[in-house]
Amino acid sequence: MPNSQMTPGVAPGRLPTETYSNNFADLHAPLDAHEAAVAADRCYFCYDAPCQTACPTEIDIPMFIRQISTGMVESAAATIFAQNILGGMCARVCPTETLCEEVCVREVAEGKPVEIGRLQRFATDKLMASGVHPFTRAAATGKKVAVVGAGPAGLACAHRLAMQGHDVVVMDGRAKAGGLNEYGIAAYKSVDDFAHREVDWLLQIGGITIEYGKRLGDGMSLVDLSAGYDAVFLAIGMGGVNALSADGDDLGGVVDAVDFISDLRQAGDMSKLAVGRNVVVIGGGMTAVDAAVQSKLLGADTVTMVYRRGKARMAASVYEQELATSKGVRIIYNAQPVAMHGEGAVNEAEFEYTSEADGALKGTGETVRIAADQVFLAIGQTLEGAPDGVAVERGKIMVDDAGRTSMKGVWAGGDCASGGDDLTVTAVAEGRDAAIDIHATLMA
Amino acid sequence: MADLTSNFIGIKSPNPFWLASAPPTDKEYNVRRAFEAGWGGVVWKTLGEEGPPVVNVNGPRYGAIFGADRRLLGLNNIELITDRPLRQNLEEIARVKKDYPDRAIIVSLMVPCEEEAWKTILPVVEATGADGIELNFGCPHGMAERGMGSAVGQVPEYIEMVTRWCKQYCSLPVIVKLTPNITDIRKPAEAAMRGGADAVSLINTINSITSVDLDAMSPEPMIDGKGTHGGYCGPAVKPIALNMVAEIARNAETAKLPISGIGGVTTWRDAAEFIALGCGNVQVCTAVMTYGFKIVEEMIAGLSQWMDEKGYTSVDQFVGMAVPNVTDWQYLNLNFITKAVINQDDCIKCGRCYAACEDTSHQAIEMSADRVFSVKDDECVACNLCVNVCPVDGCITMKELPAGEIDLRTGTAVTDEYGNWTAHPNNPSQSTCAPGAD
Numbered sequence: 001m002p003n004s005q006m007t008p009g010v011a012p013g014r015l016p017t018e019t020y021s022n023n024f025a026d027l028h029a030p031l032d033a034h035e036a037a038v039a040a041d042r043c044y045f046c047y048d049a050p051c052q053t054a055c056p057t058e059i060d061i062p063m064f065i066r067q068i069s070t071g072m073v074e075s076a077a078a079t080i081f082a083q084n085i086l087g088g089m090c091a092r093v094c095p096t097e098t099l100c101e102e103v104c105v106r107e108v109a110e111g112k113p114v115e116i117g118r119l120q121r122f123a124t125d126k127l128m129a130s131g132v133h134p135f136t137r138a139a140a141t142g143k144k145v146a147v148v149g150a151g152p153a154g155l156a157c158a159h160r161l162a163m164q165g166h167d168v169v170v171m172d173g174r175a176k177a178g179g180l181n182e183y184g185i186a187a188y189k190s191v192d193d194f195a196h197r198e199v200d201w202l203l204q205i206g207g208i209t210i211e212y213g214k215r216l217g218d219g220m221s222l223v224d225l226s227a228g229y230d231a232v233f234l235a236i237g238m239g240g241v242n243a244l245s246a247d248g249d250d251l252g253g254v255v256d257a258v259d260f261i262s263d264l265r266q267a268g269d270m271s272k273l274a275v276g277r278n279v280v281v282i283g284g285g286m287t288a289v290d291a292a293v294q295s296k297l298l299g300a301d302t303v304t305m306v307y308r309r310g311k312a313r314m315a316a317s318v319y320e321q322e323l324a325t326s327k328g329v330r331i332i333y334n335a336q337p338v339a340m341h342g343e344g345a346v347n348e349a350e351f352e353y354t355s356e357a358d359g360a361l362k363g364t365g366e367t368v369r370i371a372a373d374q375v376f377l378a379i380g381q382t383l384e385g386a387p388d389g390v391a392v393e394r395g396k397i398m399v400d401d402a403g404r405t406s407m408k409g410v411w412a413g414g415d416c417a418s419g420g421d422d423l424t425v426t427a428v429a430e431g432r433d434a435a436i437d438i439h440a441t442l443m444a
Numbered sequence: 445m446a447d448l449t450s451n452f453i454g455i456k457s458p459n460p461f462w463l464a465s466a467p468p469t470d471k472e473y474n475v476r477r478a479f480e481a482g483w484g485g486v487v488w489k490t491l492g493e494e495g496p497p498v499v500n501v502n503g504p505r506y507g508a509i510f511g512a513d514r515r516l517l518g519l520n521n522i523e524l525i526t527d528r529p530l531r532q533n534l535e536e537i538a539r540v541k542k543d544y545p546d547r548a549i550i551v552s553l554m555v556p557c558e559e560e561a562w563k564t565i566l567p568v569v570e571a572t573g574a575d576g577i578e579l580n581f582g583c584p585h586g587m588a589e590r591g592m593g594s595a596v597g598q599v600p601e602y603i604e605m606v607t608r609w610c611k612q613y614c615s616l617p618v619i620v621k622l623t624p625n626i627t628d629i630r631k632p633a634e635a636a637m638r639g640g641a642d643a644v645s646l647i648n649t650i651n652s653i654t655s656v657d658l659d660a661m662s663p664e665p666m667i668d669g670k671g672t673h674g675g676y677c678g679p680a681v682k683p684i685a686l687n688m689v690a691e692i693a694r695n696a697e698t699a700k701l702p703i704s705g706i707g708g709v710t711t712w713r714d715a716a717e718f719i720a721l722g723c724g725n726v727q728v729c730t731a732v733m734t735y736g737f738k739i740v741e742e743m744i745a746g747l748s749q750w751m752d753e754k755g756y757t758s759v760d761q762f763v764g765m766a767v768p769n770v771t772d773w774q775y776l777n778l779n780f781i782t783k784a785v786i787n788q789d790d791c792i793k794c795g796r797c798y799a800a801c802e803d804t805s806h807q808a809i810e811m812s813a814d815r816v817f818s819v820k821d822d823e824c825v826a827c828n829l830c831v832n833v834c835p836v837d838g839c840i841t842m843k844e845l846p847a848g849e850i851d852l853r854t855g856t857a858v859t860d861e862y863g864n865w866t867a868h869p870n871n872p873s874q875s876t877c878a879p880g881a882d
């Protein structure tokens with residue numbers, strides 16, 4: 001008998017095969033030309049537009065929307081890419097509801113922002129589909145820069161450096177480029193292997209070599225690297241995860257949400273992926289939401305997200321929370337993990353309710369047990385393997401506004417570096433800006 | 445990438461986008477910022493004679509009409525020429541020109557129709573280092589009552605006379621700006637040419653009242669309970685301007701006269717259309733007054749993208765390319781037959797095409813019980829109304845019937861022979877006019 005949502009334990013194929021492609025289709029369908037024209041028409045072309053200020057990469061949003069309105073979609077895309085070379089991915093994954101669209105004057109006036117993210121996707125998709133890469137390299141400078149990490153920060157930095165005429169070597173410990181675009185972002189935000197296609201498109205600039213399976217720290221130190229290159233950019237993200245300090249955290253079925261998501265992103269066939277009948281996700285950020293929603297989409301019968309503080313403190317936006325509940329995820333606020341129960345494998349997760357006074361979290365003494373065949377931990381990522389020689393501050397590599405670390409000739413950006421939110425778009429902005437500073441420094 | 449550099453009657457600018465003489469070009473502060481934003485040139489706000497400057501009203505000077513979403517479609521104004529002293533303007537012009545030698549600065553002028561007045565002002569303008577002058581024969585309000593502006597522009601003899609003085613007392617290229625408040629635009633253009641003008645620019649604003657305040661019972665903009673006609677401009681006037689440009693471009697007498705196109709230019713496409721109808725460059729006013737200087741970036745990027753797509757490497761390559769295709773009605777091919785086609789995939793089922801055709805045209809659209817709209821080829825006269833009222837661009841198109849196919853409306857076979865009204869049997873004054881002669 002085939003598996004169903006009710007099959008006990010952890011099992012694959014809980015849903016009819018055809019349901020998977022539906023479940024993991026684009027979260028927001030792309031706009032067609034008519035929809036884009038109507039959406040673009042709503043832009044007021046604001047002066048010193050709030051949306052542009054809110055975008056970490058400061059895309060000239062009114063301009064690209066005007067270019068869509070006037071039928072010049074490729075020019076619109078060029079406007080976007082000039083600021084944000086991963087504008088295609090950002091159009092899919094940016095929490096626009098807390099960035100550009102939140103401050104759109106039409107959101108403020110009517111509660112309906114101009115659909116900036118979807119328009120951005122409309123423009124970038126069109127140019128990328130044509131295979132055109134709108135930038136060319138400046139004359140060769142003879143300088144060589146090493147970039148460690150091929151995530152959004154590393155790629156944005158590498159592209160800008162290549163454009164300025166430098167030669168760039170990007171090293172990444174994994175087998176594919178893209179960082180969390182490839183291994184982390186929810187599958188329904190990056191369908192049809194977009195992360196991979198975007199990297200290929202970006203590399204068309206030329207002058208960038210990617211060395212896969214090469215980790216800084218594994219037989220290669222930062223000092224060695226610095227000696228061999230004119231500059232180094234560190235963009236290693238946050239590879240570690242916080243550990244759960246609760247009884248039973250070593251039981252089978254208790255896993256890191258990022259590992260689950262990474263397996264899911266690399267799975268060719270979702271129906272082959274095992275998921276618990278009852279799933280519990282611990283955490284309140286984007287990772288927790290993504291693990292919960294995707295468990296549900298894989299066919300889990302019940303999915304419960306448990307967050308230790310109140311709704312307002314949750315890192316996932318209201319929009320993300322509503323997305324989760326709309327997919328059938330139950331969210332429990334104000335409960336912290338106490339113990340995982342089970343014989344060999346987990347079958348119940350126990351939580352204690354909490355109350356918050358003056359920011360301090362206190363257990364109330366009352367507990368609750370939730371059936372759980374799988375428990376995903378999404379209680380925060382940490383910097384792992386920061387190289388010797390650079391100062392680390394509050395768990396991140398310390399950088400100044402230009403992305404310079406404490407070590408001469410070494411810059412850092414993205415999730416691994418201090419400053420800015422841990423978002424794709426912020427990583428792109430930091431990578432780009434570090435490249436601009438590296439260029440200025442090398443050419444001085 | 446396409447080269448947008450422009451050489452209009454010897455005046456060079458990095459692109460063919462100039463700001464028209466109006467508030468955006470009324471002072472150094474504006475013009476510097478316009479140049480920083482990327483505008484290729486400006487026609488400085490019209491200067492008057494030395495002496496106490498004109499005074500403007502101190503209440504509202506603009507009125508407007510709007511499309512959906514309060515999109516400004518037409519603007520009207522009752523502003524006069526510059527109300528700042530002549531000396532100050534001239535000093536500013538000289539300073540800006542010195543700092544922006546690669547940009548075009550044209551000085552717009554309007555002084556009384558007396559030789560002495562022109563003889564006096566021309567040398568001081570020339571001394572600023574400006575690249576040319578534009579004669580404002582267009583302003584329809586305030587100045588016309590004083591015998592200037594459109595009062596001159598409506599009398600071809602005056603245009604010719606003043607133009608001649610300018611060519612005589614000044615070595616700069618002379619552009620004559622025409623008023624559209626006239627029946628036949630070719631007459632003033634011909635007069636300008638006779639006077640020796642290097643180019644004409646058009647259109648200036650159109651006499652208009654945009655609205656009436658129904659409480660005060662006064663036209664808008666209203667000044668203390670009264671209003672007056674103002675000059676109309678913006679996207680709404682583009683069709684009128686395009687036609688006037690085309691009339692001059694296809695008039696044998698003025699065909700070689702360079703034209704600077706003005707009137708409703710808002711996007712790169714508008715500019716390309718003016719150029720295709722014979723303009724060497726374009727001037728913009730209302731669009732920047734609506735959106736700010738920055739729109740020139742879109743115009744530059746859009747025009748170059750389009751030129752790249754078409755394989756044009758310079759603007760000159762398509763100046764006037766559409767002119768040979770502007771003809772008179774009587775020469776249109778009456779044997780060319782099309783039918784409307786509704787693309788069902790694009791149709792959003794609003795029914796506007798149905799209402800338009802059923803109620804006001806030829807009852808050629810069918811509506812099924814489940815709101816599928818289709819064209820009845822036996823009724824469709826191909827008027828295009830459904831295309832124009834459809835909210836989805838490209839959803840309804842006109843399909844040409846190939847030769848040999850039966851037109852279901854007339855029951856006759858389509859011929860590939862050209863046949864116009866001059867030779868049509870129904871024409872009472874049927875002539876033997878050669879097909880295509882125009």
Ligand SMILES: Cc1cc2nc3c(=O)[nH]c(=O)nc-3n(C[C@H](O)[C@H](O)[C@H](O)COP(=O)(O)OP(=O)(O)OC[C@H]3O[C@@H](n4cnc5c(N)ncnc54)[C@H](O)[C@@H]3O)c2cc1C
Pocket residue numbers: 093094095148149150151152153154171172173174177178179180181184185186189214215216217235236237238239258261286287290385413414415416421422423424425427
């Ligand atoms: C599950 C999940 C969902 C998310 N969803 C969103 C979202 O919807 N929207 C959004 O804006 N943000 C989202 N984020 C955050 C976003 O993905 C990150 O902020 C962004 O990817 C950071 O980019 P980065 O380049 O700094 O690091 P990463 O993307 O983490 O890339 C780091 C790269 O460095 C490599 N690396 C690490 N250590 C070494 C080493 N020692 N040597 C060589 N290579 C190394 C890694 O293999 C990786 O390729 C999400 C994050 C997660 C975990």
Ligand SMILES: Cc1cc2nc3c(=O)[nH]c(=O)nc-3n(C[C@H](O)[C@H](O)[C@H](O)COP(=O)(O)O)c2cc1C
Pocket residue numbers: 464465466467489490519520521523524525526552580582583621647648649675676677678679681706707708709727728729730731
């Ligand atoms: C407020 C205002 C003032 C104007 N003043 C002048 C002027 O001083 N001299 C002139 O030649 N044209 C003047 N014009 C006309 C413009 O230069 C231009 O010909 C006209 O507005 C049409 O172009 P547009 O549709 O791009 O606005 C003025 C227009 C406006 C809106």
Ligand code: SF4
Pocket residue numbers: 054055056057058059061084087090091094096099100101116117120425
């Ligand atoms: S990059 Fe993200 S924040 Fe910036 S405009 Fe695009 S969608 Fe908005």
